[in-house]
Amino acid sequence: MDIELPESIRAHLPVLVVLLPLFGGLLAMFTGLVQRGGGVIAWAWSVLITGLMLVCSAAMLQLVHASPEPLVYRLGSWPEAYGIGYSVDALNAYVILVVSIIAFLTTVYAKDSVMAEVANDRHHLFYSVWLLAIAGLIGITVTGDTFNIYVLLEISSLTVYTLVALGGDRDRRALVAALKYLILGSIGATFILLGIGYLLMLTGTLNMGDMHDQLVRMREAGTLANNRTVFVSFAFLMVGLSLKMALFPLHLWLPNAYTYAPSAVSALVAATATKVGVYMTFRFVFTIYGGVYDTSADLQLLALCACLGIVVSSVAAVRQMNVKKVLAYSSVGQIAYIVLGFSLANHTGVTASVIHIFNHAIIKGGMFMAVGAVALRTGGTKIEDFKGIGRQMPVTMAAFTVGGCGLIGVPLTSGFISKWYLVQAAMEEGYWGVAAVVLLGGVLAIVYVWRLIEIIWFGTPDDPNKRVKEAPLSMLVPMWILIGASVYFGIDATWTADSARAAASLLLNGGHG
Amino acid sequence: MESFGYFNYWLAIVIIMIGFYGVIARRNLLKQAISLGLFQTGVFLFYVTMGVYRSPDGTAGVAPIWTDAAKTGPFDNPLPHVLMLTAIVVSVSTLAVAVAIIVNIQRKYGTIEEDEILEADKRDS
């Protein structure tokens, strides 16, 4: 599908994808002026904005694939060394598209869920913050300026804290979870800021490409050997980023935040926020330090954390009594898969990571949507609420089941493709132990997914007379688009594999936008 | 005394660590938020001090405003200072969100002591 946009828009695509939700979010607030039905207007507005954003990001991906050079956009036409430069290459065009797809679908999905879960007088604020969060997430992905990353990271984080806290209308634990997320998230962001500070001291620039060039120059001049500053900056950045992407053992904020947030927020955040964290890590590790600083020891440490994370979080997922929490712990494990992939630092491994960013986003997004639909109909997400629900909400629960198969990595779902590449990457390096951990994670996934599936389809409800309706169409359609995509990209993974391979080549050749 | 020459950096790091300790050790949510503010302030100090210029012969840089001194002599790097303006805004908003959430916690739980909240949650489930 070719998207033809006028030249005047095409030239501004990199900045449009951020500005649309940013201003859209600010304007969404004014729907609060409408006395009745303002929430629906805010929702419709958000659908429009995210829809436009999706078109823009799809067009941008085409543009990037068509041109050999990355798209560069200089804000206010300042040269990159002084101003903020946005740059889009095969990697971030892909991530932006993933985020846009999820953002659009979760916005469509949000209507009924938000009606039920968020207090009536706050709908306009909800959508306003919602769009700002999306703006932040997209902004992180599009920018080529490290300080700009920090600012946008905080925009997205602050808004997500707020969104999580809005779950407090239903369950007060959401507030505590949000505060815990805020504190750990801010620590992470501040660590990243410190890391950027050290880099700035070293290189005197904030632009990623420039930073890399300066580091290369310093290495050639011999001033980089045993340079403590570069070491410290890398350490701070890694800790901060690990907090942001919830890498074990820095994942403690994640399970509660995902569990008690409103359902639509869980779907959006689970599918995008940590992925963007991973994207930042790619940029720092490969684009800035790639080929300059020997990261192999640190990457081995990351791989170790990831291996532990896969096992520990999967075991934790088996024991949870709340379905959302099962999914949240599973997310920690899945993030660890992504981290494990790129920490192997070979081409297949990075490819596996990039593919899994997409695959996990669609699978987990779809599954959280299914759980949200159950929350809407039964009022809870505890295991008891799911007993025998398969007979009452078959379409929703079929989506959940297919998504679960994706988490396990059943062949012909996209989860299998990720796992395949990951195991292959481990074997290429001769790390049979790592391959074993990945497979063990798969087996644990069978255990925790199958436990749910048994309860859903074979359980008997506590109250046999309770009748529950199937979820509304506005929820089913986005849910099935995501789940359907997870099957489609399991059967024909050419697009994802090619995009991921292109991105991996770019990263490993020290490429930068 | 070379390490002492970097005392400004030491100071920044000490403030950061005091804040960091507070975030971890305090059980009162508001105190945690305050410590978080301190933690971030330490980082601002770190950036601000980073921009200060001192040439090898000891002459200090001047403020980078349009004066004759700045035109001819060494001047401080304004970039980190400017960055911190943004970062302060971010920090203030973070604190605002934190305090808003804490207020709501106080309303719903009747306490802002972490252990009491944990206990209340345990009773619920």
Place this chain on the structure above:
Amino acid sequence: MIALNAIEWLPTFELQLSPILAIAVPLIGAFLIAAAGRWPNLRESVTIITAVALLWVVGNLNNFLEATPSKAEALVDVVPGMSLAFHLEPLGMIYAMIASSLWILNSIYSIGYMRGNKEKHQTRFYVCFALSIASVMGIAFSANMFTLFVFYEALSLVTFPLVTHKGTPEALKAGRTYLGILMGTSVCLMLPAMVATYVYTGTLDFTQGGVFAQPLADGALSPALFGLIFAMYMYGVGKAALMPSHRWLPAAMVAPTPVSALLHAVAVVKAGVFSICKISIYIIGVDQLRLYDQGGWLLYVAGGTIVIASFIALFQDNLKRRLAYSTISQLSYITLGAALLWPISMRAAAIHIAAHAFGKITLFFAAGSIYTAAHKTNISELDGIGRKMPWTMAAFTIGTLSMIGLPPTGGFISKWYLMQGAWTAESGFAIAVLLTSTLLNAAYFLPIVYRAFFRKPPEHDGHEGDHHHDHHDHHDHGEAPLPIVIALTCTAAATVGLFFYPDLFTGYASMLAEAMPK
């Protein structure tokens, strides 16, 4: 082209159908069955029509069979180097032939059984059954390891609702064991073995002579690692029930008898041994194993499984459990044949796939027939039942003869070839195992026949506690419903027929053996 026109009664066409059609037919059938769910008669007619259509398609494919694998037909490329592709070759043909022909008989039998026992969720049962057959066809015609893996996993998943059909806690527990072992082994062992194959050879296609010759000759792959990959494949195929990964098979006996009959005696377990043979021949390459002196252990594991499972079977009072352990032991005959690593023994393995299928399904049909008519599941209750259910027990007797390996049954043919294979390989161990197990088979099967025909039926004085829950009319039962009797008579006849006309399956097996490097 050596076209095998052994089943001339099927209409032949010049036009060659695609193997994909063999998967599509039961798949479409499953949808139609689901659509016709509300009208049982229509639903079951659809099942039988689909089964006949499938046999026709497989029969057509049979006419175009050649000794070496045909060119693969790719349905879809998942990623470069990994595609869903299908081809024709003799081993797959044996499997497809067995499964598709027995599906018809099993459908007839199922109608009698499911209605006779008033089982619930019958539509789900027939749909899942058709889906399982579709997976079986996918396994049989797979042209590469990936395709085989996909359908292998699909088979585990779609048979899960069949195993847990009763929905009781015991059934669910058995289902967990079933799925846990089958998926656990395939995910933890078969998948990494596949990845390793891909990493070292760059292909997953089934190739005559295996794919490992090059990396082994180059030294890129050490023989020890090659042996490890082979071991991972062998244990990764949990469906072959090689000890100690056999526990799922007795657990799966909780399912309704038609499921045990077709799936756990024929389709699922045969998927296991079929995969073992196929991987040994077309991925690993038996001559490579001989050349680098790897895989000798498999002979001993298979032999051990045969003897141990037979011993366990001796002590089972539940008829279906005894049959399950017999299956475990019989499966290892096939693995043993493959493990001897000679073309002639491979040929024996291929024939035994067929011989065991017909014999074992007869035995299971008989067990289900006894359950339907008399509501008895234990061997100790079967005294004198042969007089009330002569057809059933006659068929049962033929089945036991085939299991033991006595003429005039198909079991004799395959055991004969196996013995030949063991002589050729000069394996005293294999010969000893075969002799011991024959004695054991006789020891656990013949007493049942003896009980049924020569003991007096128990007197009903009302004091037998375990009969209280039975309805009174079961005490004076006769033969099982007609569809059941028809089905089991047909399979018993086929078991005997295999002795007199073994050409079809020996023909395939010879083609297979001829194409293999000597």
